[in-house]
Amino acid sequence: MRAVVRERYGPADVLRVAAVEVPVPGGGEAVVRVRAASLNTADLDHLLGRPRIARIATGLRRPVNRRVGVDLAGTVEAVGPGVTAFRPGDRVWADLFDSGHGALADRVRVAASALTPLPGDVPFDVAATAPHSGALALQALRSVGPVRPGERVLVNGAGGCVGPFAVQLAKARGAVVTAVDHGDKLPFLRDLGADEVVDHTREDVTRGRRRFDVVVDIADTRSLLSLRRCLAPGGRYVLVARRIGSFAEKALLGPVVGGLTGVRMGTFVWRPNRRSDLDELAALLASGGVRPVVDRRYPLDEAAEAFRRLASGAARGKILVLP
Numbered sequence: 001m002r003a004v005v006r007e008r009y010g011p012a013d014v015l016r017v018a019a020v021e022v023p024v025p026g027g028g029e030a031v032v033r034v035r036a037a038s039l040n041t042a043d044l045d046h047l048l049g050r051p052r053i054a055r056i057a058t059g060l061r062r063p064v065n066r067r068v069g070v071d072l073a074g075t076v077e078a079v080g081p082g083v084t085a086f087r088p089g090d091r092v093w094a095d096l097f098d099s100g101h102g103a104l105a106d107r108v109r110v111a112a113s114a115l116t117p118l119p120g121d122v123p124f125d126v127a128a129t130a131p132h133s134g135a136l137a138l139q140a141l142r143s144v145g146p147v148r149p150g151e152r153v154l155v156n157g158a159g160g161c162v163g164p165f166a167v168q169l170a171k172a173r174g175a176v177v178t179a180v181d182h183g184d185k186l187p188f189l190r191d192l193g194a195d196e197v198v199d200h201t202r203e204d205v206t207r208g209r210r211r212f213d214v215v216v217d218i219a220d221t222r223s224l225l226s227l228r229r230c231l232a233p234g235g236r237y238v239l240v241a242r243r244i245g246s247f248a249e250k251a252l253l254g255p256v257v258g259g260l261t262g263v264r265m266g267t268f269v270w271r272p273n274r275r276s277d278l279d280e281l282a283a284l285l286a287s288g289g290v291r292p293v294v295d296r297r298y299p300l301d302e303a304a305e306a307f308r309r310l311a312s313g314a315a316r317g318k319i320l321v322l323p
């Protein structure tokens with residue numbers, strides 16, 4: 001079978017499609033036939049080995065893990081001893097961020113506990129868009145407390161992998177959504193359902209008269225104080241981006257500034273691959289409450305090209321890789 005592998009950190013050129021042995025599941029494991037996978041910013045970070053400090057865990061000189069890809073949807077092909085939750089043929093999906101990566105392959109061997117049943121009314125290519133970035137958006141929004149109908153929600157950096165989910169999830173809750181990104185992404189953001197779109201190169205949304213009840217900050221491009229300025233009384237701000245310095249500042253100082261000025265500001269504790277999140281996303285994808293946003297589809301052999309497109313910033317929605 002084929003798997004996308006890399007021997008060193010670097011851009012898409014380090015990737016190659018290798019012939020590898022068909023995996024055999026061990027105790028508590030399953031082998032999944034991958035029907036669709038999608039790329040996330042996390043995959044690019046994994047490929048490049050960034051931030052560098054993360055290499056303490058992933059391999060200082062070379063990546064310990066040669067495999068790539070976190071988001072997958074597929075069918076269980078075989079299960080190992082002790083696995084009772086799944087049987088061959090079951091439809092499943094997963095975010096392999098903390099389960100060994102390796103979604104870019106014909107098959108992947110994973111701990112069965114990393115898998116979630118995928119309902120039959122969610123096609124594989126639809127499901128594969130969502131486990132990582134969809135769950136990030138879901139958890140970020142949940143962390144600010146329930147978003148109520150009519151609340152004004154700002155999504156800063158709405159045009160990447162996570163933003164389209166955040167925009168649609170906020171809309172599904174009845175919010176009035178302002179989406180900020182580069183000017184050439186604004187038509188895309190309007191199509192997603194944003195009520196108002198703002199080009200960050202022309203306007204600093206924190207400076208005008210607008211006030212927001214909720215700010216979901218994916219781009220992390222503004223200071224804590226300017227973000228505080230655009231919050232309505234009782235407003236809630238959550239940082240999604242994980243740039244180390246800024247994350248530490250907003251995690252530590254956010255609650256202080258917020259506490260002193262009557263708002264909530266901070267970060268949230270992300271947990272990848274939580275079953276309840278995937279169940280909620282599946283229901284939304286099946287009902288149309290969240291539309292899958294697919295930019296392009298690539299065969300497995302062109303995975304490097306798929307990564308180049310992700311790195312270029314040109315994608316409008318998720319990039320699918322279809323083994």
Ligand SMILES: NC(=O)c1ccc[n+]([C@@H]2O[C@H](COP(=O)([O-])OP(=O)(O)OC[C@H]3O[C@@H](n4cnc5c(N)ncnc54)[C@H](OP(=O)(O)O)[C@@H]3O)[C@@H](O)[C@H]2O)c1
Pocket residue numbers: 040041042133136156157158159160161162163180181182200218219221239240241242243268269270313
């Ligand atoms: N909090 C956690 O626990 C946790 C866990 C996992 C991941 N993360 C973080 O989640 C983030 C992933 O988000 P993502 O995949 O959606 O990132 P992304 O695809 O890079 O999207 C960010 C978007 O913001 C846009 N942008 C750039 N500068 C901007 C500005 N000044 N104002 C407004 N928008 C701007 C980008 O446009 P261009 O592409 O044109 O630059 C892009 O469309 C990463 O930072 C990752 O570290 C957080």
